[in-house]
Amino acid sequence: MQIIYSFGVSPLTYALRGIKNHFPEMKNCPICHHPEALEKHGFYWRNALFSKRQFRIPIRRFKCSSCGKTISFLPDYLLPYFQYCLIYILESLRGFFYRASEKFTTSYCSFTGRDF
Numbered sequence: 279m280q281i282i283y284s285f286g287v288s289p290l291t292y293a294l295r296g297i298k299n300h301f302p303e304m305k306n307c308p309i310c311h312h313p314e315a316l317e318k319h320g321f322y323w324r325n326a327l328f329s330k331r332q333f334r335i336p337i338r339r340f341k342c343s344s345c346g347k348t349i350s351f352l353p354d355y356l357l358p359y360f361q362y363c364l365i366y367i368l369e370s371l372r373g374f375f376y377r378a379s380e381k382f383t384t385s386y387c388s389f390t391g392r393d394f
Contacts, residue, residue: 279308279309279347279348279349279350280349280350280351280352280358281308281349281350281351281352282352282353282354283302283351283352283353283354284353284354285299285300285353285354287299289326289328289331289333289335289353289355289363290331290333292333292335292353293326293333293334293335296335296336297321297336297338299336299338301338301351302351303315304316304340304349307342307344307345307347307349308349309342309345309347309349310342310344310345310347312342312343312344312345314343314344316340316341316342316343316349317340317341317342317343318338318339318340319339319340319341319348320339321336321337321338321339322336322337322339322350323335323336323337324337324356326353326355326356326363327362327363327366328362328363328365328366335353337350337351337352338350338351
């Protein structure tokens with residue numbers, strides 16, 4: 279399970295800090311609701327791709343001693359299962375729709391008074 283978490287730092291700062299980021303503690307399991315704190319279970323590394331930068335960042339994992347599931351904290355600028363950062367995806371979509379609206383406007387909105 280991945281939990282989106284705001285670390286309150288830029289992606290560059292997060293990448294530079296690496297495993298020394300301030301990762302939150304898990305007080306209970308969000309899956310089985312076991313009341314004991316989850317054990318730290320290492321890190322895995324992800325790529326975070328921006329338009330002109332690429333970072334290799336650590337993601338902290340926790341493991342529940344009761345159900346055996348792992349939980350990880352994903353920085354809020356990433357989306358699960360995507361390497362491209364959220365801002366890059368949104369900027370790409372905005373550019374796509376902007377170009378599409380320009381094309382639509384020039385092709386279909388050149389009305390004259392007789393078109394109605």
